[in-house]
């Protein structure tokens with residue numbers, strides 16, 4: 245039995261998380277692991293998967309299992325993808341570049357955050373350094389997650405940049421008009437270390453006030469910790485990130501803006517943060533080609549539905565309308581992937597597990613995270629009697645009756 249403070253040789257995503265908890269500094273670890281407020285939704289995302297039960301089929305020749313699929317027409321090796329997470333250099337110096345290389349090697353889809361610590365150009369270039377192996381199916385796929393800034397000219401210039409370098413879709417995050425209240429970040433006065441930056445906003449014309457906010461933050465962090473706490477009470481009572489969101493992100497964002505963005509780009513739009521049938525319908529009306537059912541990993545409105553519980557109503561609302569529906573939040577095991585796909589998700593996305601992989605061993609750690617889940621998923625498919633993605637259907641899953649506490 246390993247001691248609690250010993251790093252494990254990882255054989256599951258939980259092991260990678262365990263290791264990251266040992267090695268990361270508290271400022272970054274708390275930022276990554278926190279949910280909003282009581283973190284009820286954060287816990288629910290994982291627990292809700294355990295309330296579903298699988299209905300396997302037998303004797304179906306599962307000697308070969310194939311996970312290839314397409315996302316908005318692009319072939320990928322697997323429906324396991326990477327959600328956008330900000331500031332990946334907090335986990336490993338190579339940050340987003342390491343993630344992009346691992347995604348490209350695995351021919352999986354990566355969504356890059358607007359708030360990356362590597363620019364959109366440098367991140368996709370790192371992915372493109374990886375030679376594509378044509379003996380296995382699929383191609384690497386990069387999408388860009390967009391936060392809509394109050395400054396629309398800056399938003400538009402970012403769209404032009406990502407179009408130019410080859411991102412294939414815009415994933416617009418709609419659940420963050422303000423930052424959710426993550427108590428640990430408030431206590432820690434969460435800070436991006438001074439040698440890192442929000443790399444997408446480093447151009448001359450759009451030098452963003454994040455730098456100024458972080459500068460203020462640095463000034464505060466130069467004084468001793470008690471003074472720092474006192475200062476925070478008087479000055480802001482929030483993390484620098486929350487202050488940045490208030491200063492830059494447009495809380496007036498509404499469906500007309502989604503239509504505006506669609507009118508200025510040919511890239512397909514995916515709306516990230518839909519949790520209800522009503523909004524799923526509006527997303528389709530606004531021209532979205534994809535919906536990512538997400539509660540931001542439990543980091544925004546605490547108390548909302550677990551994503552796997554919200555998925556069925558979203559799917560029902562958009563049935564037959566030609567929109568792809570994806571899910572993120574709490575996906576940690578191969579059986580979670582199988583359950584989400586059985587309910588009707590086209591793909592699932594991973595947030596924190598990628599960060600734990602990065603913290604564990606950079607690019608190799610992200611590859612390990614992807615590979616561990618991929619292998620678990622292939623095994624779950626085989627044991628449920630599925631050889632290919634199209635074999636997975638609604639009859640493979642039902643709501644369980646066993647109380648979670650007895651599992």
Ligand SMILES: Cc1cc2nc3c(=O)[nH]c(=O)nc-3n(C[C@H](O)[C@H](O)[C@H](O)COP(=O)(O)O)c2cc1C
Pocket residue numbers: 275276277289327328329330357358359389417516538539540541542543572573574575593594595596597
């Ligand atoms: C540290 C961290 C940073 C995140 N940054 C972003 C971001 O920049 N943009 C965004 O749309 N979502 C962001 N998210 C939310 C993720 O895209 C995703 O919805 C969530 O992490 C999925 O849940 P999981 O972590 O349980 O897999 C972030 C999540 C975490 C944990």
Ligand SMILES: CCCCC(=O)C(=O)O
Pocket residue numbers: 330359391420423489540543
């Ligand atoms: C506007 C928030 C940027 C990062 C983020 O999405 C998160 O920390 O969850």
